[in-house]
Amino acid sequence: MLMVVACVPSINLSLALALHLLTMTVLLGCIADDFTGATDxxxxxxxxxxxxxxxxxxxSADTDxxxxxxxxxxxxxxxxxAVEAVAQSLAALEWLLARGVRQVFFKICSTFDSTDAGNIGQVADALLDALGxxxxVVCxxxxxxxxxVYQGYLFVGDALLSDSPMRDHPLTPMTDANLIRILGRQSRYPVSLLPWSIVSAGAPATEEALASLAAQGVRHVVADAVxxxxxxxxxxxxxxxRLLTGGAGLALGLPENFRRAGLLSDRMDTELPGHVGGSAAVLAGSCSEATRAQVAEMASRHTSVLIDPLAxxxxxxxxxxxxxxxNGALARGExxxxxxxxxPATVAAIQSRLGLTPSAALxxxxxxxxxKALVAQGVRRLVVAGGETSGAVVxxxxxxxxxxxxxxxxxxxxTRVLGPKPLLLALKSGNFGGPDFFSRALAMVQ
Incomplete structure (x- = not known):
C-alpha cells in the first residue's frame, strides 16, 4: 500500500493520514464538485x-x-x-489515497456545468498530475x-446543450455544446475525441484507441456515449x-470491474435502516425547467411559500x-x-438589482x-432541489x-444522515425528476 503514496509525489500525506494506510482498502474514491452530483x-x-x-x-483524519x-x-x-476548486479537490484526493483507493473518479455534472474560466479542466489537470x-477519459x-455525447457534442434529450434550458442557467450558462472546445478552454493539456464508432466496437478496441491517444500526448479524451x-x-x-472524469453514468461499468477481480460481493439491499418520524418539507432553490414544473405540481396541493430575495x-x-x-401548516404536521x-426573466431582474453573486448567496x-429552523421544529424528512441549495442546507x-x-x-x-439524530435527506439536481417528483419522494418515507 505504500506504493500508492510513492506514485503520487505531489501529495504529501501527514502522519495521521498515513496511518490510515494500515486500514481496509476502499476500492473506489470519488470527488464530486457538488452535493447532489455526489448523491447521484x-x-x-x-x-x-x-x-x-x-x-x-x-x-478529518479520525472521522469514524x-x-x-x-x-x-x-x-x-x-x-x-478554479484555484480554490483545485485546492479542495487535491485535499479530497489526499484523504482518499490515505484510505487506499484503487481508482479515483472526478464527478462532474451531466450537463458539464462550468464556464470558460473553469473549473472542470483545471481540477482534472491537477488530479492527473497528482496521480502521475x-x-x-472524460464523459x-x-x-x-x-x-x-456524440462527436464530442453534448445533447440534452434531442437538443444540443446550447439549445437546452441550460443556456439560461444563472451561474453556469452553457452556450457551447462542444465538449472538446469547452474543456480545451479550461485545460492546459491536449484534448481529443474518442468517437462512437470506436466505443461501439467494444472494450478491446476502445482500450487500444486510448493507448494510441496517450502515446500521441493526449491527456483528456472526450468519449462519445449514446x-x-x-x-x-x-x-x-x-x-x-487511475482516474476518470464524468457524470454518474460513467460509473455504471466500474462495479463489475471490481466484481470480476473478486473484490466485490453480490448486490445488496438499499432500504433505509430504522424508522424516522417527524414531519416533512421541501426546499426548492433551483430555477431549472424541471424543478419549476415540480414546484407547480406540489404547490397545487400543499402549502407553499415563495422565497423572495427582494423582500x-x-x-x-x-x-x-x-x-x-x-407556521399554521407546520404546527398541524403538514x-x-x-x-x-x-x-429566467425574474431571475435576471433580481440579479440586475442585487448582482449575480450576492443574489445567489442571499x-x-x-x-x-x-x-436549521425546520429541523429544530421537528422536520425529519427534507427534499432539497438544486445543487447550490443542497450544499447550503447540508x-x-x-x-x-x-x-x-x-x-x-x-x-x-x-439518504440518511449519519449521526445520533434521525434525519432523511433527498438531494436532487435541479434538472432531474418528473413533475410529480416531490410527491413520490415523500410518499416513499411516510
Missing part, C-alpha cells in the same frame, strides 16, 4: 452492489465511517474560483436522464486507469418571514414547500436558515456523512 454517483454505485458512504467535505467499498467526497466547488497518470453522458452499453464499454476499457435585506429576515407564513424557483443563506445542518437508500428517480436516492 453514490446512488449509481449502491444500485450495482458497492457499499457506499458519502461525506460532506473532506473529513462505516466499512464500505466506495467513498464519495462531496465538495461545493463547481462554481468557485498519462491520460483520462458526462447519462442516457437514463437523456444526456448523450447508450448505457457504451458506458459499460468505457468502464471496462478504463479498468486499469428583505438579510437571509434571516427572509427566512423568518417565510416561516411565519407556514408538508410545506418553500421555493425560489422562478422564470438565496442560499435563506435556505440554510430555513433548514452545511448549515452540520451533516458530515450520509448512507444511501432507495432510489426515487434515476440519479436521486433518499
Amino acid at each position: 454517483l453514490a446512488n449509481t454505485l449502491v444500485r450495482d452492489g458497492m457499499r457506499t458512504v458519502q461525506t460532506i467535505g473532506v473529513p 465511517l462505516p466499512e464500505c467499498d466506495a467513498l464519495v467526497v462531496a465538495l461545493k466547488s463547481r462554481t468557485i474560483p 497518470e498519462e491520460i483520462a 458526462p453522458a447519462y442516457p437514463a436522464n437523456r444526456r448523450t 447508450r448505457d452499453e457504451d458506458l459499460f464499454t468505457l468502464g471496462a476499457a478504463c479498468r486499469k486507469m 428583505a435585506d438579510t437571509a434571516t429576515a427572509i427566512a423568518n418571514a417565510a416561516l411565519s407564513k407556514a 408538508t410545506v414547500l418553500f421555493y425560489s424557483s422562478v422564470e 438565496v442560499e443563506e435563506t435556505f440554510a436558515e430555513l433548514a 452545511a448549515a445542518l452540520g451533516v458530515q456523512a450520509l448512507t444511501i437508500g432507495p432510489q426515487i428517480d434515476p440519479g436521486v436516492p433518499w
